[in-house]
Amino acid sequence: MxxxxxxxxxxxxxxxxxxxxxxxxxxxxxxxxxxxxxxxxxxxxxxxxxxxxxxxxxxxxxxxxxxxxxxxxxxxxxxxxxxxxxxxxxxxxxxxxxxxxxxxxxxxxxxxxxxxxxxxxxxxxxxxxxxxxxxxxxxxxxxxxxxxxxxxxxxxxxxxxxxxxxxxxxxxxxxxxxxxxxxxxxxxxxxxLDEPIGERWRKVKGTGGFDRKRLAMVREIVAWREEFAAKRNRPPRTILRDDLIADIVKRNPQKAQDILAFRGIQHRDSEEIMAAIQKARALPPDSLPLQDDTKPDAPQVGLIGQVMAGLLGDLCNRKSLVPGLVATSSDLRELVRSKIDNTSLSGNNSLAKGWRLKHVFPVLMDFLEGKTSLRLARVDNESPFEYDDSKPKL
CATH class of the missing domain: 3.30.420.10 (Ribonuclease H-like superfamily/Ribonuclease H)
Incomplete structure (x- = not known):
């Protein structure tokens, strides 16, 4: 006891x-x-x-x-x-x-x-x-x-x-x-590793169509909000909501009085928000944040990624592992993209380091390169697939 x-x-x-x-x-x-x-x-x-x-x-x-x-x-x-x-x-x-x-x-x-x-x-x-x-x-x-x-x-x-x-x-x-x-x-x-305050602005929704100058405004307002929240020991969302940040920048206010038109904003806050906006406007072009230039994946990336998720799940069943710990769907899609584009995996990809790189990555790459074929063998088995190490025939 x-x-x-x-x-x-x-x-x-x-x-x-x-x-x-x-x-x-x-x-x-x-x-x-x-x-x-x-x-x-x-x-x-x-x-x-x-x-x-x-x-x-x-x-x-x-x-x-x-x-x-x-x-x-x-x-x-x-x-x-x-x-x-x-x-x-x-x-x-x-x-x-x-x-x-x-x-x-x-x-x-x-x-x-x-x-x-x-x-x-x-x-x-x-x-x-x-x-x-x-x-x-x-x-x-x-x-x-x-x-x-x-x-x-x-x-x-x-x-x-x-x-x-x-x-x-x-x-x-x-x-x-x-x-x-x-x-x-x-x-x-x-x-x-606390996420740098300077990067938290990227999580603000509703900014997809903003140009670089407006993105800079979002960044400066979020930086002000985080600093203010830390000083007051309050959650940032209670200082200024994300949707309000996007709306304020969208209307491109010219003076603090314009910001007071938004419900719930105090006079002192409007002055400080306006100062953040003016700070963004004064930035030279090379200091403005870049727009998101992420291109949509080719159709086969998602399809192959789903198949590889099945392969990973089967491998984990055989090896007493849990797929969710081994790799995310984003990791798998990046692996497919790296094969298509002939590029290396980023250092943030779970499959690019440690025991995963040694024990999991080679199995996935053999499949991705056509060195291993996969077929459904027994639907009543926890590991229902069988593998063939010869290149699959078309």
Whole structure:
């Protein structure tokens, strides 16, 4: 029976960190609220060691520096599930990334269990327990916490180490520990990499027909919005919606008064938005953003990509992998385009690096180059295709 500790003051928190530090492995999860602030507001941290469970009230305790030191010092394995936000919170609050990270969601995809599998699914698969979903929509800022909320929080990490142990054993059987470490490093890199503010404007919809000057206006307004939101700790969308940005630029206002015609915009904001527009207008031509010159794919790109998705799915069934972790449909289409255009894959393509490049890419390329033919052999089999290594006849 694991000991349970609810931690709501600094003294108990420091004692808990001393207990956690004695273990060579621990798992953790967080509960936070992100809908009303620029950065997530951390409310709880749940921790599991082989002997103890901790629910740490981050609001009551305050600074959790001693815990983040344990996460980042590299002296013990740190287990998470779908840990992108945990990585980002750790990075934001400590200035450092977690060390020796193991994400059971990612690892499950490498043994064919599913990806992205929810925590409840993995607990049911590896611990044989069905978790309650009763508190999934809880506002974790509200105090006091109820007994049901605290139980839910404990359960959120209660089976984390058991799942890790069983998934790790299967990874070892399949000789994929190196694959997993590669995936965890990539997860760290992607989680820590905030999208540059200067590029977020590209996500604003309704700008497809804009010339370069108007695109520059969108870019400058979005940059102002992000900076303003960060200072006020508010979600950017509450400062100025994307659709309003597109509409403002479309009408090409000449003075701040013109911007006030849009509902919900304050006088001070209109002045700053107008300043952003004027900044864009003053840019020289070589500083203006380029228009999207993406050409539509040739019809065969989508068709071949769909066939290759079937091939990838069959390969993953045979090799205890999950297609969604191995490659996206965009990766496959880019592979087809690279063959048609005789170009190299971009560095962002999953198939262009690591274990995928070594073990998956050659199989797909053999098919794409006509070196392997594929036929439907048995519809009642999980791997229904058969392969012929000779060039298919027409």
């Amino acid at each position: 694991m000991r349970e500790h609810f931690v709501a003051n600094e003294s108990d928190f420091l004692k808990s960190c001393e207990l956690i530090a004695k273990s060579n492995v621990f798992g953790f999860d967080t509960e936070f609220v992100s809908e009303e602030s620029f950065r997530p507001e951390l409310c709880l941290v749940q921790v599991a060691t082989p002997e103890d469970l901790f629910v740490i009230d981050a609001i009551a305790v305050g600074s959790l520096g001693a815990f983040w030191d344990l996460v980042t010092d590299g002296k013990r394995n740190v287990i998470v599930h779908a840990g992108r936000e945990e990585i980002r919170i750790c990075q934001h609050l400590s200035g450092k990334a977690p060390a020796r990270l193991f994400d059971i969601q990612v690892a499950a995809g490498l043994i064919g269990v599913g990806y992205p599998a929810g925590y409840g699914t993995l607990v049911q698969t590896f611990a044989g327990t069905r978790l309650s979903k009763q508190e999934t929509l809880t506002d974790w800022r509200i105090r006091p916490l109820t007994s049901d909320q605290i139980t839910y929080a404990f359960d959120d990490v209660r089976y984390l180490l058991e799942c890790h142990e069983k998934i790790s054993a299967r990874l070892l059987e399949l000789d994929r520990i190196d694959w997993a470490e590669e995936e965890f490093a990539d997860l760290q890199a992607r989680s820590n």
